[in-house]
Amino acid sequence: MNEPSPIVIANIKANQNWQQTANWVEKVDSEGKFFKGTVIFCASSPFLKAVQEKVQSLNSFIKIGTQDISQFEQGAFTGEVAASQIEGICEFTIIGHSERRENFKEDDDILSKKVQHAKKVNIEVIYCVQDRTTPIPAGVSIVAYEPVFAIGTAKSDTPQNAFDVAFEIKKRGNYVVIYGGSVTPDNVHSFLKKGAVDGVLVGTKSLDPTSFIEILKNASY
Ligand code: PGA
8 A cells, every 4th residue: 555645435326417526536636636645535336436537537536445345256146245346446445344244244254355356456455344353355555444433423542542442453564553433624623743643534424525625635644
């Protein structure tokens, strides 16, 4: 991971139609140019190719991620998106989000297969862990500490606890560590600490490009 920090990731989840997605890219591109870190936009899979075309046509700084990839290699897996299908479109993928662990029963074995498929096509993995002991498969470079109680609840963790957990995770490997869980324009600054927490993963407050740009304005160490 050589991109400049802080890293600010938008996780759009199953939200936005194409018009809203296109508008998001245009607005963040034109109003977020001042940002010196890295912006990764994790759009929904059906729009990834079109997002790439838009990003290229704007010559934008926005990097493209996907929210998940299949545990399977290409084949008869209806509804799945294989890593090899998005090779060259996405630079990043989220893997192991607690919503996938819970709703789709993804366990450590499935998640490590996903990481391997991503790595095979040079997609960098943003791996979500729910606490300091969550296993991390080989091949992961960015770890997102995302305590379940803080996701979509407007009840973020404390910055001090996020720093402590990040410190523990960094003892386990050479990881860039970011924090996710109810990050807002008002609290983003408190979660960033050089050498501890190098970025944020934003769900709810990333949907509206205006609030996402407010997060970028306050996302400094
Ligand atoms: P939230 O989501 O910002 O809505 O809490 C974060 C996440 O799920 O990554």
